[in-house]
Structure formats: C-alpha cells, structure tokens
Amino acid sequence: MANIDRRTFLKLVGAGGVGAGAGFMLAQSIKHPVEHLIPYPVPPEEFSAGIATWYNSVCFMCPAGCGISVRTREGRPKIIQGNPAHPVSQGRLCSLGQAGVQALYNPDRLTTPLKRTGARGAGAFEPTTWDEGLATVAERLRALRANQQSDRICLLSEGVRGHLGLVFERFVEQLGSASLLHYDFAHPHTLYAANERLFGTQYLPYYDLEHAHYVLSFGADFLGAWISPVHHALGYGRSRQGRPGVRARYVQIEPRMSLSGAAADEWIAARPGTEGLLALGLAQRIVQKGHYRGADRDEWASKLSRYSAERVANDTGVPAATIERLADEFAQSRPSLAIGGSVAGGHVKGVDILIAVNVLNHLVGNVGSAGGLVLNPPPVVAPDSRRHQASYRAMRELAERARAGQIAVLVVNQTNPVFALPAAAGFSEALAAIPLIVSLSSFMDETTALADLVLPSHSYLESWGDDFPEPGVGFPVGAIAQPVVSPLYDTRATGDIILALAQRLGFAAALPWANMQECLKQGWREIYRRGAGNEGTDGFEAFWNSVLQAGVWGQAGWREARGAAVAAAVIDGLDVEEGGKPADDGHPFFLHPYLSAGLNDGRGANLPWMQELPDPLTSALYGSWVELNPATARQLGVSEGDIVDVESTHGRISAPVYVYPAIRPDVVAMPIGQGHREYGRYAQGRGVNPLQILAPEVEASTGALAWSATRVRLVPTGRRVRLLKTEGTPRELGRGIVRTTALHDIPIKVELR
Amino acid sequence: MSETDLRYADVNRDIVRSLVETGPRYYITLGCAVGVALLCFFFPWFYQLNLGIGAAGMNHPQVWGTYEAGFIFWIGLSHSGTLLSCVLHITRSSWRKAMYRSAEAMTLFSLVIAVTMVMVHLGRPWFIHWAFPYPNQMGLWPNFRSPLLFDVTAIATYLTGSSVFIYMGSIPDFAAVRDRTTGWRRHMYTLLSLGWRGTDTEWHRLGWAYTLLAVLIIPLAVSVHSIVSWDWAMSIVPALHQTIFAPYFVVGAIYSGTAGIVTVMFLLRKFMGFEKYITELHFDNLGKLLLALSLIWTYINVLELFTGWYSGASSEIEALKYKLFGYYAPLYWEMILFCAIAPLLLASKRFRTSFGPMLWLSIAINIGMYTERFLIVGTSLSRKYLPADWGLYVPSLVELSILVGSIALFSTLFLLFVKIFPSVSIYEVKETLHEPAVSPERSGAAGSAAAGGDRWQPAR
Amino acid sequence: MTAKEPARKQEEPASSLAEKWREFRRPGYYQEFDYDWTMTVDLDRCMGCEACVTACKAENNLPIVGEKGFAQGREMQWIRVERYWEGEYPNVKLRFIPMMCQHCDAAPCETVCPVTATYHNQDGLNVQVYNRCIGTRSCAVYCPYEVRYFNYYDHRWDSPLEQQLNPDVTVREKGVMEKCTFCIQRIRQAKDLAKDDGRRRVRDGEVVPACVQACPAEALVFGDRKDPDSRVSKSLSDPRGYRVLDELNTRPSVIYLKKVTV
Numbered sequence A: 001m002a003n004i005d006r007r008t009f010l011k012l013v014g015a016g017g018v019g020a021g022a023g024f025m026l027a028q029s030i031k032h033p034v035e036h037l038i039p040y041p042v043p044p045e046e047f048s049a050g051i052a053t054w055y056n057s058v059c060f061m062c063p064a065g066c067g068i069s070v071r072t073r074e075g076r077p078k079i080i081q082g083n084p085a086h087p088v089s090q091g092r093l094c095s096l097g098q099a100g101v102q103a104l105y106n107p108d109r110l111t112t113p114l115k116r117t118g119a120r121g122a123g124a125f126e127p128t129t130w131d132e133g134l135a136t137v138a139e140r141l142r143a144l145r146a147n148q149q150s151d152r153i154c155l156l157s158e159g160v161r162g163h164l165g166l167v168f169e170r171f172v173e174q175l176g177s178a179s180l181l182h183y184d185f186a187h188p189h190t191l192y193a194a195n196e197r198l199f200g201t202q203y204l205p206y207y208d209l210e211h212a213h214y215v216l217s218f219g220a221d222f223l224g225a226w227i228s229p230v231h232h233a234l235g236y237g238r239s240r241q242g243r244p245g246v247r248a249r250y251v252q253i254e255p256r257m258s259l260s261g262a263a264a265d266e267w268i269a270a271r272p273g274t275e276g277l278l279a280l281g282l283a284q285r286i287v288q289k290g291h292y293r294g295a296d297r298d299e300w301a302s303k304l305s306r307y308s309a310e311r312v313a314n315d316t317g318v319p320a321a322t323i324e325r326l327a328d329e330f331a332q333s334r335p336s337l338a339i340g341g342s343v344a345g346g347h348v349k350g351v352d353i354l355i356a357v358n359v360l361n362h363l364v365g366n367v368g369s370a371g372g373l374v375l376n377p378p379p380v381v382a383p384d385s386r387r388h389q390a391s392y393r394a395m396r397e398l399a400e401r402a403r404a405g406q407i408a409v410l411v412v413n414q415t416n417p418v419f420a421l422p423a424a425a426g427f428s429e430a431l432a433a434i435p436l437i438v439s440l441s442s443f444m445d446e447t448t449a450l451a452d453l454v455l456p457s458h459s460y461l462e463s464w465g466d467d468f469p470e471p472g473v474g475f476p477v478g479a480i481a482q483p484v485v486s487p488l489y490d491t492r493a494t495g496d497i498i499l500a501l502a503q504r505l506g507f508a509a510a511l512p513w514a515n516m517q518e519c520l521k522q523g524w525r526e527i528y529r530r531g532a533g534n535e536g537t538d539g540f541e542a543f544w545n546s547v548l549q550a551g552v553w554g555q556a557g558w559r560e561a562r563g564a565a566v567a568a569a570v571i572d573g574l575d576v577e578e579g580g581k582p583a584d585d586g587h588p589f590f591l592h593p594y595l596s597a598g599l600n601d602g603r604g605a606n607l608p609w610m611q612e613l614p615d616p617l618t619s620a621l622y623g624s625w626v627e628l629n630p631a632t633a634r635q636l637g638v639s640e641g642d643i644v645d646v647e648s649t650h651g652r653i654s655a656p657v658y659v660y661p662a663i664r665p666d667v668v669a670m671p672i673g674q675g676h677r678e679y680g681r682y683a684q685g686r687g688v689n690p691l692q693i694l695a696p697e698v699e700a701s702t703g704a705l706a707w708s709a710t711r712v713r714l715v716p717t718g719r720r721v722r723l724l725k726t727e728g729t730p731r732e733l734g735r736g737i738v739r740t741t742a743l744h745d746i747p748i749k750v751e752l753r
Numbered sequence B: 001m002s003e004t005d006l007r008y009a010d011v012n013r014d015i016v017r018s019l020v021e022t023g024p025r026y027y028i029t030l031g032c033a034v035g036v037a038l039l040c041f042f043f044p045w046f047y048q049l050n051l052g053i054g055a056a057g058m059n060h061p062q063v064w065g066t067y068e069a070g071f072i073f074w075i076g077l078s079h080s081g082t083l084l085s086c087v088l089h090i091t092r093s094s095w096r097k098a099m100y101r102s103a104e105a106m107t108l109f110s111l112v113i114a115v116t117m118v119m120v121h122l123g124r125p126w127f128i129h130w131a132f133p134y135p136n137q138m139g140l141w142p143n144f145r146s147p148l149l150f151d152v153t154a155i156a157t158y159l160t161g162s163s164v165f166i167y168m169g170s171i172p173d174f175a176a177v178r179d180r181t182t183g184w185r186r187h188m189y190t191l192l193s194l195g196w197r198g199t200d201t202e203w204h205r206l207g208w209a210y211t212l213l214a215v216l217i218i219p220l221a222v223s224v225h226s227i228v229s230w231d232w233a234m235s236i237v238p239a240l241h242q243t244i245f246a247p248y249f250v251v252g253a254i255y256s257g258t259a260g261i262v263t264v265m266f267l268l269r270k271f272m273g274f275e276k277y278i279t280e281l282h283f284d285n286l287g288k289l290l291l292a293l294s295l296i297w298t299y300i301n302v303l304e305l306f307t308g309w310y311s312g313a314s315s316e317i318e319a320l321k322y323k324l325f326g327y328y329a330p331l332y333w334e335m336i337l338f339c340a341i342a343p344l345l346l347a348s349k350r351f352r353t354s355f356g357p358m359l360w361l362s363i364a365i366n367i368g369m370y371t372e373r374f375l376i377v378g379t380s381l382s383r384k385y386l387p388a389d390w391g392l393y394v395p396s397l398v399e400l401s402i403l404v405g406s407i408a409l410f411s412t413l414f415l416l417f418v419k420i421f422p423s424v425s426i427y428e429v430k431e432t433l434h435e436p437a438v439s440p441e442r443s444g445a446a447g448s449a450a451a452g453g454d455r456w457q458p459a460r
Numbered sequence C: 001m002t003a004k005e006p007a008r009k010q011e012e013p014a015s016s017l018a019e020k021w022r023e024f025r026r027p028g029y030y031q032e033f034d035y036d037w038t039m040t041v042d043l044d045r046c047m048g049c050e051a052c053v054t055a056c057k058a059e060n061n062l063p064i065v066g067e068k069g070f071a072q073g074r075e076m077q078w079i080r081v082e083r084y085w086e087g088e089y090p091n092v093k094l095r096f097i098p099m100m101c102q103h104c105d106a107a108p109c110e111t112v113c114p115v116t117a118t119y120h121n122q123d124g125l126n127v128q129v130y131n132r133c134i135g136t137r138s139c140a141v142y143c144p145y146e147v148r149y150f151n152y153y154d155h156r157w158d159s160p161l162e163q164q165l166n167p168d169v170t171v172r173e174k175g176v177m178e179k180c181t182f183c184i185q186r187i188r189q190a191k192d193l194a195k196d197d198g199r200r201r202v203r204d205g206e207v208v209p210a211c212v213q214a215c216p217a218e219a220l221v222f223g224d225r226k227d228p229d230s231r232v233s234k235s236l237s238d239p240r241g242y243r244v245l246d247e248l249n250t251r252p253s254v255i256y257l258k259k260v261t262v
C-alpha cells in the first residue's frame, strides 16, 4: 500500500464524504414514494382483485335524488357515475355528485362519537362511546317525555325523504313533540306555494324541457344548482340537438347571467323583483293577441289589461317590443314552457311572482302536456318532507323558543343553520340557551361545533336508505341506496342512530326495526304489495333484489293531470309591483347571492374537487368574490382584485371584485358556499359567506327568506389581492375558437341521440 | 505588434508564471466562485430535484423559463470563442493569437454550462441518457424527428469538436510548460503534451489538422445555433415559429460571444498580467466586429417585428404586443438599449480602445442578450393560441439563484482552466513577436524555444 | 446477398428502425390502423357545467393541486372548459368550449418529444408514456391547444383521500408530462372484453370515456370513426362540424359542432 500521510488521508476522506453526500442527496431527490402492497389472502366474497364491482345507489349530495352507480375495487368505492337506469340522472351526473367519494374519504370526517369538554363552541371534544352517547340522549329524552315536556325536544334535519323521513316522523311523534324541522337553505318554499295556489298540487311539477320548443325561464338557474340540474341538462341537451328539425329556444330573464343564462339564446336583465310584472306583461299580450283560447278569455283580458307592454316596459327595464316579441314567440312556439324560480322567487312577493310566471303556462295550455309543465303524482312513500321544511320564519321561531328556554334538546342532522341562516336570525346565539345539542353530522361544521354531543353519521355511501325524487319525472319513481363500502370509521347510519334511540326509549311498537335495512325492506314490501305492474315478478325477494340491482324502481307513463282549473281572478290577488320601487339611497345595489355550481349552499366546500372546480362563469376558485358590472366597477374606481366592503343593513363582508360582463349595473352578485369558520381543512377560513348579511325580509305567505331582496352598498377598501382564477383573457380576439352558425344556415339532419 | 521589445524568454516566463505562481488572490477568487456555485447552483438544484420543477416559477402554459433561456444564452456565449478563433485562423488574422485560447475555453465551458442548464431544466434529468441513441434491450430509440434531438447531436458534436480543437492547439504549449515545470505539473504536462518534441513533421501535421478542424468547426458552429433556434422555430407557437430564427440566433450568438470575449480579455489582461499581450488592437478589432454584429442584430429584430405585424394574425400580433408593451416591456426596452443603441458608441475608435468602457459595454450587451433569450421564452408561451389560457410567468428565487450560480460555475471552470492551460498561446504569440522583423515569406515562422524553434507553415 | 434476402432483413432491428422512419415520414400512416377514436363536442348542447372536468379528475387520478397550485398557475385539468365572452352588457354572450387533448393526427407534440414518450398509437391516439418521459416540457410548448399538464411536484393526497384513486390508472410522479388519454384504460378494457367474447372489434358504445359518461347535456360523443354506423360517425356528418385552430393543420380527432345562434 502506498504511503498515505495524514493530509492525503483527510483529503480522501473529505472527497469521499462530499461524493457520498452528493450521491445521497441525488438518490433522495429522485426516489419514489414508498408504496405498500396489502396482501389479501382471503378476499371478501363480493370482489375479486382487479375486477370492478358496481353498486347502484342514490346521490345524497343535493336534494335532486339522482341515481348513481358506484364503481368499487377491492371493496373501495372509486368512482361515482350516473345510474343509466335511473330516470332522473340517466347515467349522467353533476360535479358535486361525483365528488361524493370525497365526502366518504374526506380526511376531516368525524370518526367517532364525541362529547364536549370545554366551553361550548371552544372546539374541545373528547371521544366517547356510542353506548354512552346514546344513553345520554335517551336519558334526557326520557326525562323530558316523563315530565310532559316533549315539546321541548326538536329534531332538525336536512331535507330527508323516503323511509328515513318516515323514521324521523314516527320518532318525533312517539316522543310527543311537534318539532320536526327540515332545513335546507335552497328549499324552494315560494315555488311550492305558487304551485299549490295556482294548480292545487302539493308537489313540484316536472319541467319537460326535453320536449319543449320554447323555454322562458324567470330567474331559475335550472342548469346550475336549481332543483334537479342533471335532469334539466339532459332535457336541455336533447331539446337543443336531440330532435331532427327542431331546436328549442331558450330565453333567460335574470339580473346576473347564470349557467342557464349563458346557455340561453337570449339573456334579459330585467329589474330584480319585476319578473312577475314582466310575466303578466307577456300574459297580457298573449291574451290580447288571441293566443289564449279559453272560454274565460275576456275575463283574462280585462284582468290583465293593466299590464300593457308599454307600462311593464317602464318598470322592468325591458323594451316593449321585446316583451311583445317574447310573448308572441312563447305563444306560437308550442309546446312552450315558463319556469320561475331561484332569484325570481326570492323576493318579498316571491310567490306572486312565481304565480304570474305559471299563469303563462296556463295561458298557452301546456300544463300537463309533453313539453310543458307536468304535475307529479304524490311520492310513493308517505312522509311529507315538504311539510317539515322550515322556512326562515320557522327557524327564527325556533331560535326564539330556544332563547326563551323552550328547547331542552336539539338533535341536528346534517344541516348547518349556523352557516346557512342570516346572522339576523340570531340562530347561533339562540343555540347557547339550549341545554343539550346533539349533532348527527359527519363533519365538524359550524353547527356541530356548538354541539354538546356528536354522534357522527355514516356517509351516504356507507348507509342504507331510499329516495323518491322530488320533483319526480312525471311518474312515480323510487330508488334504494345501499352501502357500497363497509364503514370506514366508528360511525353509524343516521336511521340506525334514531332506531337505537327508539329502542332505548321503548318505541318498539311504532319503530320495530333493528336497523334501517330492515325498515327499508319492510317499507318496500309494502310498495311491492301495493304496486301495480309487479304481478309478473316472483315474490318480494326477487323484486327487492332486482330493485337493489337496478338501483331504481318506477312506474313509467305520464300522468296527464291538469291540476285545478285556473281562474282569471288569480290575477287580482297578485302583487307584482314590489321590484318597481326605487332603491334605497343608502344601499343602492341589490345583493344577488347565488348557489355556486360546486359548493351548492356551502355543503360542497369541504370537498377538494369542488374547491378546485373553476366557477363555470368566472373561472374563479378557492374563495369568494364580488361580481360587478364593468360600468359599476368603473364608477367605483375598482378593478379585479380590489377588495370592497359589501354592507347591508345587517352586516358587512369584504371580498375581491370580479368584473363580470353580464350583470345589471345595479346588482352585485356573490357566490354562496365559502366563508366557513369550521368544516374541515378545505373549507375553513376561506372567503366570506354572503348569507350572513342578508336582511331578514320574508315572503309573507310562506315565511321564506326573501334572499334576493337585500340591498347593499359597496365601499372600496383600497386593499388588493390577486383573485385566484384559471382564465387568461376570456375574449376570442377573432380567432374563431368557439364557432357559431345561424339557425337558418344549417339543415339539421343528424340525430345525435 | 507594439510589444516588440518582448523576447521569447519573457513570453515563456510570463505565461508559465501564470500557471505555477498562484497568489492568495487567485485562491480567494476561486474560493468565492466555488462557494457561490455550491450555494447558488448546486444547493438550489438539489432542492429542485427533491421538490420537482415546482421550485422554479414555470407554470401552465408557460412551461419553459429561465433554464431554457439560460441554455440558449450559454450556447450563444459559446459561439465566437471557437468560431471566431477558427475564422481568424483561416483568414490568418494575427491579432487573434493572444486571445484565442481563452476564447476557445469560453466556448468549451459555456457549452458545459449549457448542458448543465439542460439538466436543470429537465423534469427527470436522471433519465437524460434516454435522449441518446444507444442500442438497448427495449429496442427504444430517441425520436430523430425531434429538434431537441438535433440539439443533442449538434451540441455533442460541437462540444467534441471544440474540445479537440482547443486541446490540439495547446499541445506545443503543454510541451513548453512541461519543460519548465517540475513535480506533478511536469507529470501532467508530459501526459497532456503527448510526447510533443517539436519536429518539423509534428509542426506540419499539427498545422494541417488544426486548419482542417477549423474549417470543419465553422459550419458546425453555425449549425449549432441554427439547430438550437429550431427548438423554437419548429414549433407553431406565435412569435416562435419564424424562419428568421436560425440566422437571428447565429448572429445573436456570435454577438454575445464576442462581447463575452471582450469581457474575458479585459479580466485576463487585468488580473493575469497579460497587459503586454492583449492590447488596444484587440479591443479595437473586437469593437468593430461588435458594431457590425449589433447592426445585423438590430436589423433582424426589426424584421422580426415586421413579419409579426405583417402576418395580420391575431396570435402573432398579440404575442408582439405582449413583448413590446406587456408585463415584460421594460425588459424589452432594456434589451434594445443595451444591444441596439449603446453599441453605436463603438463607431468611435476612442471608445473601442478604452478598456473600461469596453468592459461595461460588453457586459451590457450580454445582459441584453440574456434578456433577449428570456423574452423569447418568457413571453411567447404566455400568449399562445387560446386566450383563455394565457398566463404570466415570473421566475422564482431558485431560478434566479441558479442563473447566478451558473455564472459562478462558469467562473470556477475558467479559473481552473487558467491554471492548467496556458491561457495565452505561447507559440503563437511568439510568432507575432518577430512579425515586423522578418520577411513576408517567413511571416508564419515561429516556434517553441523548447522544441528548437522549428517552423510550420499553415496549410493554404 | 441474394434477391430473396430483403424480406428477412426487415425483421432485423436496424432495418426495422429504418422502416419506422419511413412510416413516420409517410403522411397519414395512422389511417391504416385498427381504430380511429374520435370525439365530437356539440357546443350547442354544452352548457359549461364542468361535470366532465370532475369526471376526468376522478377517472384519471388527477392530483389535488391546492390553492397554492392554482396561485402558481399549476392547475391540472386534462379537460377544461374555456369561456369566451362576446359583446358588452347588455348584449353579452358567454360561450363555452371544453378543451382536452385533440389527439391530433399530425400532432406537433409528437414530433418534438426527444424520447418518443408521446407518440401515435395503432388506434390513432396520441399516447403519453409517463415512464419514458424525461420532462423537457417541449411537447407542451408545441401543443397549440395547451392541454398538456406537467407534474411540478410529487402530488400527495391527504389520507384517506388516496383511497379514491382509480387502480386502473397510474399516479404520475414529479417531472413527467400528462394529458387526456381518451381514457385509454377504458379502451383497453373494452378491447379485452371484446377479445374475451371472441369478437375482433369493439362495439360502438362499449368505450365511454369518463367525461362523455358524465356530461349531463350529452354534448360529448365518442367512438370509432372507422365504423360508419357509430354514433360518432353520424355526428361527424353534422354540417356544423369544425376543428379548433384548423388553420394549423394539426388534424385533431376532436371535432366540435358549432353552437347555433338565432
């Protein structure tokens, strides 16, 4: 060996060290993440490794009730697609529905029952057992019941239908309480009321877009988050390009262009609140032109005479010529369909506005016919979920009762009124006066954060359930939701929690089922027994299995129901002038909060896919923004990213400006859904919640919140942020990227369906 | 030459001294360069390898950024060195002789840095060998249609060519140094000089080979930057898809390379004690060259704008507008100032022969030329065909640091070079010493004193 | 060498390389292949809901890039819905156009990739081979449709979100390019199924990419253009058909049907 002196040795060691270090760093930086193979020597019966198993079930991400097919691999749901057999979704699905897997696998799910340890709302909880949790609640309920104080018990749930609704009803009934409330921010109270007053139906009608030739929508964002977007989109697509030689025309009347407004051929920004007036203006023209052929023609003409196009034009801001043209087109392009809803129904006279819209349907004779408004039969299973839907007024009453100490136990199921009620309702303060709040939520939302006891529910993908979509599709439809995965955590199905309580309270007679699966099976046995068209099947088990497999059961065929006769006198009762009043000087803008496509009423905010879904109209995401007309922005001296304060009489929020080309200059729009204080890592501390500053104005007859009626003022703060959005420059610059062709240019000869 | 009082022995002494006598200033400079290279280049690079290209500022749709710009810049800088040396060798411009060695070294190291920039640019540099054609089990070959593969080929060839060129030209000098050093240096130079004895035959063969290589390298150098420009020009990206790009890049490359030479000459002169060898004449000539290049460069720039505008296509015009008036407009006008306007000063001989101002101008030109490359990459991709997908790219700290680090890395390599290679050619400088004294037919005569002063005649 | 030799010679690697080269050079070589997968996008049906975007993310394991990812402009959407405004208030229109890889028959991205990590396969698809990609990103520069998305990081899923990952599709590592594959895994599945059934070809409707499957307006139609009876062939005969940036001659396999205006 050569002589190595100390210096050489040190040099070699140094060089070696540097080399090894560099090599190590390089290896570290390019190495792959460690993956573990999980051996599965004895796989469960239902799957073979590598082969997908599909389960049909129901989407509970919004109240539309689409049928879903869940693709599972190795016992884990992977992808949710539409169930092709289900008449509502027909194999299609919206973004929110597809994000259901992220509700299941959400890292912020509650995994075990919790009880509060610190002060209420401080967020300190400790795990407890189901036994202890259920015992606590049962004990309290039993005591109240024994002391004749059952009316101090309230069960507040999201809207539930089907047998879970039935279980809730019976449970509350057994408790002897009358307090069963469903609360969904977007529940269309005014629409229900309008249909009931005009047609005498208790259910939402079916809008047969697919067969319509002309659709006039007053504020209803039927392609966005309104009622049943997937089904509407199916109808929309087919009405556009699904029929040889016929292409439906769409006109959208709303203050801020929604998804439906963008899809429409014509977008008309009538003055907010004057939609009813505009509808009556159209009605007047229709009758005047002799398009209405009923025997009471003259009576209609005289009742409507006040609403001449010229007069209406003035208040609505829509030119008389346009009104006349729309009326003529609407009357002549039959079957035509007028839809009223969302923003149009969110006014103090919302019901009157929607009745006025429905009058149009009556006048052109499209109620109960294909391409028009089809009245739905009652759902197959009795619970009248609609009756339980709590209006703003009902919620405020609940809050008042709570404050007065009249509520001893509040059980909250998957609804989040602390987030979705205006601050003016004082709901969260009222909760402070309730001694025991039990939440059945799967997530630590704002309401659950105030609970004393959390008994977390399964996600819908782990639960049994069923659904009878409302609105239906014109004929009775039911679908069974089945668990597609074994529960990930120590949670229970909502129905099972209630049934467990029922057992502890000794309600076995009324609620005899050990679990929801049993309850469902018995309920569906009933449907099977009653059902027409089931004769051919070989017994209930076969029927049950076939429904489980298909995921849906229905009795096809239109119900040609025309509803109650509509008398011209209805016009007398309508007050459609509200919107014509001048704006309040201090608060010159209408605030237009809208349900955003992905976040819905805020429930989607904890799903990373929904946070990452660019808003379809602005491409903004991961936050809130204030949409202003370019002229308004100029006038205020603000541009995109400038933070403005939005002040109503009931509060103030601030968010960056987005200059939106399709909004009235006197309207500012904000998406609903952000501004969560709780609700997990993806939702928390992001954006603002416009619902919080809504003025507590209600529609008189229903008590529904007039959520389109709030006036605000804007104050630039001088602060700026970069508004997060994906779009660069949303103008084509003559590059012919999205090409169009005029209707008369193309012989439509291809059938796409 | 003016330094006629110089003697062969002086040349030998001066240049050998530059190799063997190393003062603390050198070590401090080298230490700084190594330190900065480690800190600003290797450390951020490891960070980026670890994290992903996310460490840089690139995004969608701006997927290329300063690394790509740096690549082009260093490739550009590599021109002139060897290219200029070859051209001047063939045209037998004697003023080349004092500067060509370091110019060639610049080429070599710029190429090395350019290749390093490619490594830094790649998402998965550990698979870079896939871009080379080698027989393999999978039967997979690189894609010969790809301009990037043309690049690989061209740069590999250029790198080989210029290494051989610089090495070959240095053999007699290695021999000269071999004879004047002791210890390990002697061993090293013995190896490097390949047993050069300075016989007639050796001189003759060297002359032939050297000239042959020079002739071969000229088109190669031109092709390298043409091919590099095709990386961009062969795309259909507005403002990149331009037939002018090949000449544009070649001119740009020579331009920045020449400016680079001026910078290096200044530094060598100042810090290596070569005042006697690198003189006003060199700066004067280089200055004239720079002026000519700047005018051609300016012309092509105007032409580029014109063709963009004349196309009438929204995509081209928007890309132009963005470059001229968009986010990076200040940089654009800075480039115009440094590369088109300031070089007009070169029209004055007084300016050309003033060392200080020439240094500053040469640095400004290279800043401008880097800006040019940055703008070509950094603005065009932000304004492609679909306006809804337009974006903005801002380099990250990691990128800027790697940019600085790459200069340090270059300096490191250069500092090592000056201690190994005689950075001024001993034998060729000697050739110039006798120029005024000898008759025209002996004008090429020179020789290494060590090798007996044999003469060699460059091939015609 | 006798005259008979060349037939054997073609099997040798060297000449198969030459063979490949000639194939590359022959325009339209892909037309000789088995399928010609095509998608039509009916802009008169599309209403911009972005259900397709989510469907693609779910099927193809697209990463959640987070707020920071978006702030840095590093979103990942193999299909995105672009929006273009036309006119000013009140006569303002918004037009949507879903944009995914157009599977160009003359794909600029393919020519530039130095390692052939993106190439045209026997079905006329522009295929992306993640394992081969070295991350030059030049394909994204060359793609005029901006549909290529680069993995700037090794993306992570907050546990247990990783359980939603589709096992049929690989998760990409940092440094590689990715883009719409026309849901190649579904195509492969359908082909396997056809083979198991003893059929030579896949039937129309057996391959339904995730975005097509989800689209509630039924705006997207996918199928084999070679089959004259396929739905996609029929919708191709619609006179409204056009290709985006047709002037660039990339010959996309995604055909848009013009939006109808009145």
Ligand SMILES: Nc1nc2c(c(=O)[nH]1)N[C@H]1C(S)=C(S)[C@@H](COP(=O)(O)OP(=O)(O)OC[C@H]3O[C@@H](n4cnc5c(=O)[nH]c(N)nc54)[C@H](O)[C@@H]3O)O[C@H]1N2
Binding pocket: C127, C128, C129, C130, C167, C168, C169, C170, C181, C184, C185, C188
């Ligand atoms: N259980 C089991 N595991 C094994 C093996 C086994 O036999 N059994 N074999 C092992 C061996 S030998 C191997 S090589 C590996 C292979 O393992 P992988 O590399 O995972 O290979 P695949 O699963 O065949 O395909 C990978 C993914 O590429 C997608 N894909 C297919 N074609 C294309 C394309 O053209 N472009 C793009 N972008 N994606 C494409 C497929 O849909 C799939 O999602 O598995 C190993 N693991």
Ligand SMILES: Nc1nc2c(c(=O)[nH]1)N[C@H]1C(S)=C(S)[C@@H](COP(=O)(O)OP(=O)(O)OC[C@H]3O[C@@H](n4cnc5c(=O)[nH]c(N)nc54)[C@H](O)[C@@H]3O)O[C@H]1N2
Binding pocket: none
């Ligand atoms: N359709 C289709 N075909 C494919 C592929 C695909 O994805 N799809 N993948 C391709 C790929 S990537 C690969 S690697 C090949 C794999 O294809 P093969 O090489 O055929 O691999 P296997 O069939 O998994 O195993 C080969 C045999 O080795 C036996 N064996 C196991 N252990 C030992 C041992 O210790 N000693 C000996 N002598 N034998 C042993 C096994 O029992 C089996 O019979 O398939 C290729 N073919």
Ligand code: SF4
Binding pocket: A059, A060, A061, A062, A063, A064, A065, A066, A089, A093, A094, A095, A096, A097, A098, A228, A229, A230
């Ligand atoms: S519309 Fe509602 S029910 Fe239907 S898929 Fe979407 S979220 Fe689910």
Ligand code: SF4
Binding pocket: C100, C101, C102, C103, C104, C107, C108, C109, C110, C126, C142, C143, C144, C145, C146, C147, C148, C179, C250
């Ligand atoms: S759209 Fe872009 S990525 Fe797709 S094939 Fe064409 S050029 Fe390639």
Ligand code: SF4
Binding pocket: C112, C113, C114, C115, C116, C117, C118, C132, C133, C134, C135, C136, C137, C138, C139, C140, C176, C177
């Ligand atoms: S990023 Fe990958 S696929 Fe694209 S050109 Fe480079 S190596 Fe090829």
Ligand code: SF4
Binding pocket: C055, C056, C057, C059, C060, C078, C079, C100, C179, C180, C181, C182, C183, C184, C209, C210, C211, C212
């Ligand atoms: S075809 Fe598949 S990969 Fe392509 S956009 Fe649609 S879902 Fe995504």
Ligand code: SF4
Binding pocket: C045, C046, C047, C048, C049, C050, C051, C052, C053, C081, C098, C214, C215, C216, C217, C218, C219, C220
């Ligand atoms: S899902 Fe269909 S309608 Fe919705 S954006 Fe995509 S292509 Fe358009």
